[in-house]
Amino acid sequence: MIEPRMDLGPHLDGNVLAGPLREIFAMDVTAATSRCASCGAVGAVAALHVYANAPGMVARCPTCEEVVLRMVRTPDAAWLDMRGTVSLRIPM
């Protein structure tokens, strides 16, 4: 399969995750450090590339653009997919 060139397109930074994640976690997760499961890059959640013009919020690694975290808010539930995250280091 060929690997196409990618244009980043409209996206925001990870700070926009603060409100939605605050519904789930007791702390501000955007201050945490994540490790990308695809390329191993380590960085602040606040620095992820967030695609929000979508049926959910899709946060991608700024190094490799693979999905690190996804969140979908339905009327009665929040769906959080963190399979693209090896770990979160949360300052306590």
Place this chain on the structure above:
Amino acid sequence: MGIVTPGFRGRPRSSGPDLPPGQYLTHDFPVLSAGPTPRVPMDRWEFVITTETSRAHRWTWADMMALPSETPTVDIHCVTKWSKLGTTWQGVSLDTLMSDVDTAADYALVQSYGGYTTNLPLTDLLDGQAWLAYKFDGEDLHPEHGGPARMLIPHLYFWKSAKWVRGIQLRFDNEPGFWETAGYHDYGDPWREQRYQGD
């Protein structure tokens, strides 16, 4: 006098008889995207249907353009609640692409350049219900809307009409795709308002 005045009733359930429940009419064409826009060089673009026995049927861009095309005019419905009526496309019917594909599969997993996936029953791709579309409104399909080619499956919510499509995997099992693994409905019929799992 009633307690609830008309001003407090919110958006009507549907803004017209042509709209599925919960949808509103838009005249522009909103761009939704879950990631970067892939730019596929036309000389390397290919569309591949892979059967459950791993038999691959491949089309280059030139192969696809040599196939008979159709110009469907259809209504499209996004799960984020906008609907756009009477959109005109050009593309190749999946019936044409599937005509020489020998399969006993029940399900299809549509795959895109950039990694997006979406699943649906194979029967929903057949009988004039789905196209591999490469023009919108008479113009080449813009990359932000899925060009060079996207799926067009207008009877389901538009997340099923995968942008930047590169192929379809035919399967015996129903493998959930990108949004279907994150809370969205497995089938996505807008007329039954199947937005989320459990709807």
